[in-house]
Structure formats: structure tokens, C-alpha cells
Amino acid sequence: MIGEPLLVMLVEDNVDHAELIMRTLEEHRIANKVQHFLDGQSALDYLFRRGEYADPEKSPRPHVILLDLRLPRVDGIDVLRAIKESDEIKSLPVVILTTSEAEKDVARAYYNHANSYLVKPVGFEEFKQLMDDLGFYWLGWNTNPNIT
């Protein structure tokens, strides 16, 4: 496993949240690299290797996808659906990371085969804790499928 970059894909329209997440993950040296997308459309382009991401060399598969639900252009739930409906990439773990606690959103996420649903905590320590656990679990303990 050493030497292999642990890539996290972050789909988050709120730049402040993205900064918080990336800063926390990097601080703990959990991820080698966080690839950040501001909207659903660009995330899907990357995953399906369209346009500027057509070259597989430039679009390696992430170990885990952190996906916000409310996104411009293509909504988070539609991104999730697109991933889970694709034979090629549906085995990629998708963790929903959102501010919404609404039951409707939780249900819709799991219905569309989300691998986990996490609510961004309000509070610095809690946020750091969550990011730690999340990193250790998905990038450490968890054995990921090997897809290219």
C-alpha cells in the first residue's frame, strides 16, 4: 500500500466547507491527495472521464468519494445515482457529507446505494474528530475495491 497515493474525491460547492475538510484531512496526513469539485457536473465529468478528464492517467479512481447533497448544475443525489447506476464505477464507496439532517435526504441517499451518510457537525473538535474517524476508517481499515 505504501507509495500508492490515497486519493479522496470531494464534491462540495461551499468553498469554506471544502477548505475545512481538506485542511483537516491533510493535517492528519490521512490522504495524500484531495481532489475537489465545486459542482456535480464536473465531478461526473471526472468520474466518467469526459472532456478534460478523458485521459485515465489524469483521472485516477478515488478511494472514497465525499459527496455533498445540494449542488449546483447536477444535484448531489443525481451524482450518486449516476455513480451507482454505472457498471464501471458503482463499486466506488460514496460517503454523503452534508449539513442536512432531513430524514428524506437520508432515506433518498441510502435508497440510491450511498455507502454512508454523515452530517457535518457544528463545532471544531467534533468536525476534526469526524474527519479523523472518516479518514482512518475509509482509507485505513476499509479494504477498497481495486478498479481502474
Add this chain to the structure above:
Amino acid sequence: MLYLKSLGEGMKRFFKMPEYGGDDLKNTARLIYNLSVGLILAIILFVVAMLFISPDLIPRAVALAGIVAPASLGAIILIRQKKLRAASILLTGVMWLAVTLGAITAGGVSAPILIGYAVVIIVSGLTVRGRLGIYLALFCIFTGILIAFAEAGGYLPEPQEYAPLARVSIYSFFFAILLLIQHLNAQNMQQLLRQTQAGETRYRSLLETIPTVTYISSLDPHLSKQYISPQVEKLLGHSHRAFLEDPRFWVKILHPEDKNRVLAECQQASTTLEPFEIEYRLMADDQREVWVKDEAIVVRDESGTPLYRLGVWTDITALKEVEEQQAELVRVMTKRAIQLQTAAHVSHAASSILDLNELLPSVVELIRSHFNYYYVGIFLLDKTKEWAILRAGTGEMGRKMVENGYRLKVEDSSMIGWCITHREPRIALDVGQDAVRFKNPYLPLTRSEMALPLLVGGEAIGAMTIQSAMEAAFTRADIITLQTMADQIAIAIQNAQLFTERADLIKILEAQNAELERFTYTVSHDLRSPLVTIRGFLGYLRQDVASKNMTRFEEDLNRIANAVDKMQTLLNSLLELSRIGRVTNPPEDIPFSEIVKETIDLLAGSMDAGRARIIVEGNFPIIRGDRLRLSEVMQNLLSNAMKFMGNQPNPTIVIGSAGFDTDGKPIFFVQDNGIGIDPQHHERIFGLFNRLDPTIEGTGIGLTLVRRIIENHGGRIWLQSEPGKGSTFFFTLPVPASE
């Protein structure tokens, strides 16, 4: 005569006559009886007379008596044994024998013998029934001829010369017998006549006292009355003589409506000669109509030849009155039944149909068709309560009147107005009579009209008009029944109104619930989002201070400040949104063009001015609503259009109207030639804080606000757009309440 009479009476007392069936037989029996008795007495007298007058004839006289007396006695006995025929044959036979023996012994047919035969023939004619009498007479003649031949041939003894007195005696004997026969016969005839008269009197008294009128009419087509019993005078008041003098008088008093029918039947009866039975009316002397039942049969003689008609008139006026009363009762009951049935239908409709636009037409049609009225309509008061507006009317005319917005002022000048103001039913049985009723050009055939108020809790909410093409079509009972129905309809109308209000309320509540749900969702997500930022970077602030990294400290501080600003904007927007539902300005009738002009003027003073060319086209109708809010709608739609122009070189916005929707509400539109929106996002863009492009400024509340205002006005908003082809927002708004 006196002697014979007293003798006959004495004999009557002596011998009691047996009972015979008919008068005729009884009379004949009495004749034979009396004759036999007379013969016995006469022969005894004759023998006695001979003793004095001509003793030489005694032997013959005794011989005669010896034959006649026992035979007469035998006849008496036979009579008593009811053997009438045998008695009569015995008597006449013995008499014949006596005369014939007399003739033979006298030596030829002399004058007394001829008289004797005459007597025998008379007796046989009177006593022997049927043809036997004739045979006996012929037999006598034949005997006479035989004796005459015998005399001429000299086979008889020498004719005897009678002494004159003896001759007289013989003649007298025969005369006495003839006298007796004549007397007895005369007696019998009188008896018969008396009996006949008594019979006729009985029949006549029967005919003329029974309560029906009897008549005899000839067989002509008019059945002329030959006889009519006097009761007719009592029945009809016309004199009995009038009928007797004019056999066709009855035709003259036939009821004009029945005349043709009755004469046709009489005509037919005169050809078929069948018994008939007709019921018809005769006009009495005092112009009363008298119903009679006329039953007649044809009377024929023994050979079957029709002679006349015998008929009776029975007074059935009372019967007919009862029949008519029954018919009237049936008519009234039928009407009641129809009313009840209609009431049931109306109440069923009233309880099952909750949509007024469906309920009212079906109710008016139900009432009209069940009672066969000319027209039924329902008026409801408008909000001002000054006008009664026709909401439903039967038939083509009703439809036209409703379409043309037919209405009546609520005042005493119309029946509907009157009955609404007075909250009482009103009828006009002849529309010409009631000054309040004026002729309606739509309903030219109306002759009677009824107006019934529709009352709910004592308040009139409208009125029902019922019109008939007949005069005096309504009775008191009708008003009661129909008012009951009107009351039911009134309640049904109120129910339907309440139901509609309730349904509207539910719709509003549901919309508000959905809105609230969206709101909570939004608050939980969008307000939480800056909090996450604030708390997160507050933690980093400490680290920045500890590590003395002032650059990052500043940076993180800015992030916190921005998040706070964002929160404030969001809260302000939410407040603004919530105010739309709560704070409303009174609705007014505004020409939509004014709102458009105001909005454009407002825009001209803002920083958006000049970002796009705005074209206003078409004629805008007057709408009803909140001027300020509708202005907000236009502002939002225009600024939205300008925001999403993309890199369009000729940004153009068109404001226009596009006809009416199915509810009759005018449709307006705001069209741009900007970037357009993918149809999958058309619903999403109206959601709270939904922003398709995070790079474009805004809170994502504008279109939510627009939709909320339009829906609060009872309108609809929708979008036609495709990426790259611009967007058109359509919306509907209410028009002022129709006049």
C-alpha cells in the same frame, strides 16, 4: 137469468173447483163444469116439461136424459180430477150422440136437430182445446149429411110430426142451453178481461214507480221514443208530455259533448239489433247535467221479427260524481307522489353533488321535468347582496340567460327581488295580473310564475323561479312542497359553498404545509451550513494564533465574517418570504399595464438599468390583486432574466399577454433570450434557496417569492425554456369579479 145466476152460485158453493195452473184453463174448466150442471138441470126440466106438454115424447126425453145426465155427471167428476180434456170430449161427445140419436129417431134432420148440432159445435169450440174442436164440428156436419142421405134413401123411420108445443119445448131446451153457454162464456170473458187489466195495472204501477225511467223505442237510427215512463219528469225536469209528443225529444237534450258519440252508437245499434249499454249526459230542464246509463234490448215476436227496443235510463250522476272525485283524488295523489319523488331526487342531488356548478343545473332540470313546468331557474345573491345573479336555468333559454349574465336588482320591482327582500314566496297566477311580474323576452310562454326564497338560517341567499305556460298553475299545496324543496336546495347550496371553501382552505393549508416543510428543510441545511463554517474556522483561529500564522488568521477570520453575512442575508430573505403570507394589502382592480410601467420605471433607476432591452407588447387586461406584491413579481422576473443573459450580444426581454387559461384567467409572460434552463430543473428553480449557478449572485429566493405571490393570488406560474434558447415565464392572475 137471476135464477140461473143464483143456481150457478149455489153450485159453486156446493162443489169446490180444483186449482188449475193458468187463468185460461181455470176458465175453461169452470165453463165445462157449469155447462154440465146446467145440462143436468135442463134435461130434468125438459123431461118434466114433456110430461105436461107431449106425453108421447116422454120415452125419448127420458132416453135423452139417461144419456146426457150421467155423461154430465161424468164430466163433473173428470173436472174435479183435473182431467179437463177428457171432460170436454166426453161432454161434447155425449151431446153429439144425443142430437144424432134424436135425429135418427125423429126420422131426419129437422130444424131442432140442426140447432142441436149448432149447440154441439159451439160447446166444442168453447171447451175442447186445439184442433179437436174443428174436427168435432166437421164430424157433426158429416153426421148431418149422412143422416140426410139416410132420410132420402128411406132408411129412417117416418118423420115425426111434433105438436107445436113440443116443438117449442125442444127449441126452448136448446135455446136455454145456448143461453147458458153464452152467459157462461160472457162471464169467462169478463173474468179474463179483469185478470188482464189487473195484470197490466200491476205492471204499469211497477214500471212507473221503480226509480228508473223505462222506455220503448222504435228501431230507427234515432231510437225514437214511443213510450217513456213518467219518472222522466222527475229525473230531468222536462215534462213527460214533451217526450210523448216528440219521440226525438231526448236527442235534443243530449249533452253537446256526448251527442255524436251517442248517436253513432244508436245508429250502430239500429243495424246490429244487439243489446246495448251507453253512458251519457242529458241536459235537465234547469241545465243540470244528468248522467244516465241507457240499457236496452230488442223485443221480438214469436217468429223472431224485431218489434221494438225496450230500455231503461238509470240515473248514475251520483256514481259519476264519485268517479270524478276518485279521479281527482288519484290526480292529487299522483301529483303528491311526483312531488315526493322529486323531493327525494332533489335531496339526493343536494346531498350527493357538492359542486355548485353541477348541483344547480341538475336541480332545476329535476324540478322542471318532474312537474312539467315551462322553466325553472335559480338566482344567487352576489357579494354586495344588491344583485341576484342567475346561476342555473333550464333549457336553451336558461343556458343563454346564464351565459349573458342575467341578473335582477334585489328590490320590489321583480318577483325574485321581492321574494328575496321579503323572504317569502310569491306567486302570480296570471302574469298579466301582477304588476311586479314583467315579461321576460327569453321566456315568452310564461303564464304563471312562482318565486321562492332560498333561505339559510332566516337569511336569503337567493331565490328560485318556477314558471308555467299555464294560467293558475300553482296551488297552495304546491307552494308548500316547492318551498320545502327550495329550503333543501338552499342548505345544499350552503353546504356546497362551505365545501368549496373548505376545499380551498385545505388546498391553501396543504400548500402552506409543503412550504413549511421546505422551510424547515432549508433552515436545517442552509442555515446550518454557515454555522459549520463559523464553528470550524473558530477552532482554526485558535491554532493560527498559537502558531502565530497571522495570514491564515486573517483568512479564517474573513471566512467567518462572510458566513455571518450570509446567515444574515438568509434570515432577511426568510423574513421577507414569511411576510408575503401574513402582510397583505387590500386587493384592487389594476390595469396590468400600470404594473409593468411602474416596474420598468423602477428598474431604470437601478444598477440593472440598460442591461437589457425591454419590449412591452400586446394589450393587458385589468387584473385584481395586491399592487405592491405584483410589482415585486415583475421586478424579480425582470432581474432574473437580466442575470441569466449569459454572453448574449443583444439581451432582450419581452413582456406580453397570451390569452386566457381554461378558468378564464389572463396569461402573462416575461421572455428572455438568455442562457435558458434545462427542463429537468424547471420545478427546482422555484424552490427556496435553490440556485442553479453558484457563481451568479443571489440568495435563491427570488423565484420562490414570485411563485408564492402568484399562488396567493390564485394564479399559476410555469416555465418554458431550453438551454441556449432563452426562457419564458408564464403566469396567470385573477380578473375583477364579474359584473
